Amino acid sequence: MGKLEQEVSRRKTFAIISHPDAGKTTLTEKLLLLGGAIRTAGSVKSRKSKKFATSDWMELEKQRGISVTSSVMQFVYDDFKINILDTPGHQDFSEDTYRTLMAVDSVVMIIDAAKGVEAQTLKLFKVCRDRGIPIFTFINKLDRQGKEPLELFEELEEVLGIETCPVNYPIGMGQSFCGVYDRFKKEIELYDDKKEETLLPAATLEDLRSVLSKVADESTIGQLEEELLLLDEAGNPFDEEAVRAGKQTPVFFGSAISSFGVPTFLRHFLGLAPGPAARETSKGQIAPTEPLFSGFIFKIQANMNPAHRDRIAFLRICSGKYEKGMETWLDRTGKAVKLAQPQQFFADSRENVEEAYPGDIVGIYDPGVYQIGDTLCEAKDTFNFGKLPTFPPEHFSKVRAKTALKQKHFIKGIEQLAQEGAVQIYKTERFEEYILGVVGQLQFDVFKYRMEAEYNVELDIQPMSFHIARWLMSEDVPREALRSTTNMVVHDGQDRPVILFENEFGLNWFQQKNPEIQLAESIV
Ligand code: G4P
Numbered sequence: 001m002g003k004l005e006q007e008v009s010r011r012k013t014f015a016i017i018s019h020p021d022a023g024k025t026t027l028t029e030k031l032l033l034l035g036g037a038i039r040t041a042g043s044v045k046s047r048k049s050k051k052f053a054t055s056d057w058m059e060l061e062k063q064r065g066i067s068v069t070s071s072v073m074q075f076v077y078d079d080f081k082i083n084i085l086d087t088p089g090h091q092d093f094s095e096d097t098y099r100t101l102m103a104v105d106s107v108v109m110i111i112d113a114a115k116g117v118e119a120q121t122l123k124l125f126k127v128c129r130d131r132g133i134p135i136f137t138f139i140n141k142l143d144r145q146g147k148e149p150l151e152l153f154e155e156l157e158e159v160l161g162i163e164t165c166p167v168n169y170p171i172g173m174g175q176s177f178c179g180v181y182d183r184f185k186k187e188i189e190l191y192d193d194k195k196e197e198t199l200l201p202a203a204t205l206e207d208l209r210s211v212l213s214k215v216a217d218e219s220t221i222g223q224l225e226e227e228l229l230l231l232d233e234a235g236n237p238f239d240e241e242a243v244r245a246g247k248q249t250p251v252f253f254g255s256a257i258s259s260f261g262v263p264t265f266l267r268h269f270l271g272l273a274p275g276p277a278a279r280e281t282s283k284g285q286i287a288p289t290e291p292l293f294s295g296f297i298f299k300i301q302a303n304m305n306p307a308h309r310d311r312i313a314f315l316r317i318c319s320g321k322y323e324k325g326m327e328t329w330l331d332r333t334g335k336a337v338k339l340a341q342p343q344q345f346f347a348d349s350r351e352n353v354e355e356a357y358p359g360d361i362v363g364i365y366d367p368g369v370y371q372i373g374d375t376l377c378e379a380k381d382t383f384n385f386g387k388l389p390t391f392p393p394e395h396f397s398k399v400r401a402k403t404a405l406k407q408k409h410f411i412k413g414i415e416q417l418a419q420e421g422a423v424q425i426y427k428t429e430r431f432e433e434y435i436l437g438v439v440g441q442l443q444f445d446v447f448k449y450r451m452e453a454e455y456n457v458e459l460d461i462q463p464m465s466f467h468i469a470r471w472l473m474s475e476d477v478p479r480e481a482l483r484s485t486t487n488m489v490v491h492d493g494q495d496r497p498v499i500l501f502e503n504e505f506g507l508n509w510f511q512q513k514n515p516e517i518q519l520a521e522s523i524v
Pocket of ligand 1: 023024
């Protein structure tokens, strides 16, 4: 195997998706601890607590180094190079959260055992499912009483529509939680307060009973035996191809807070999760082992310092080897660009990159030349990875400059910030008023702050009652058919018509009335 093949086979690049409070920060931290990327628990956590309010967000952005490094974290475990990409949640949930999923090779979905599938998990899951991204499930907080495992599988299958295949299975729960049984390795992992990993082989149900009789009560053992038999008979057999296609999810149980089940999860994950795969381009599929260097930009993070309007563009490497100082071509403009000051990110630092491989994420200094979805390639006129999809915003506001004198600055700012991809800009049909669409509410505050700080424009923002945007795909539809008192027709940044609805009810009503009109939830 050549050096490039070897490096590609060592890479695992994934994101963790969950609803707030399911344990994403805790699990991330335990994984980083395992990889030796951080030394003490609490380092990721303390960062997160700063993300709650707008004022804190700005404070955080001032310490920019920190907020950038927490977007991507690389560590080494068992000779694998692992890249975890952060999917911002809570109030800073945004298009970035969705777009990050375009840059990963798999996803870990955390479910709180007591709560099951929650709203934000469902939203993120849908993006993964539509792209066929492999999904691994970690059911967390087994140290507390939660839903029955079989009930959780049913929920995953019904609500998410994905097959489940439990790799391990909990022994008791809450007060009676004794550990998990690894169905693949046929061993018991005992839960103890010493937080040491205790693995005991149990090839048969008799072995299982004899080991567990010392730690579990009869009803726990009886229930476990029954459910394991049921799973063997009626459960889904493990199907590697279905996992790779995102149609089956391997399920793990644990308690991230005590790190219980985390090392075994990581080892299984590294064995099962796919590494960088071939990606579709305008010229067909490009394998990661293709010697020609290529990658695409999935996120741009702006500096809050008004004196230096520099930005960092996050580049996902898709093929070939990146070497320091190399010249690349930006497909969109056909111009040569030197990747300036490329950096790689670790849990609490960033370092200049000497070389990087497919699966890795590098941050490059952006003097304002990059756009989200840009392809960079080592040779001119080669291929591009296509545009990244635009995701439907859920909150809309009318925006205008407080004083008309600032109109020029206002338009420049609004256009540049929309280009970064944090917000979407629409215009009303008749009066060409600007409407801002965002995925997460916090983006309004951030947008207002940045327009003042960077473009010296004070904004007037008026929230609107719309929550759903659908692109109009049918052509030549008469305007009268589209208008109603509860919706509004606007145009996106590329002048494509979009209909805004107040709620699902309004959308459904519209579709019933106009079954021939095609609407799309996202658009490339
Ligand atoms: P998030 O990033 O997904 O939002 O979740 P986070 O890791 O911050 O966890 C949310 C809460 O759940 C935290 O409690 C955390 O300690 C707790 N938690 C995480 N994993 C487990 C687990 O395996 N078992 C139990 N019982 N709790 C868990 P908190 O009270 O909000 O914060 P803190 O005061 O503990 O820091």
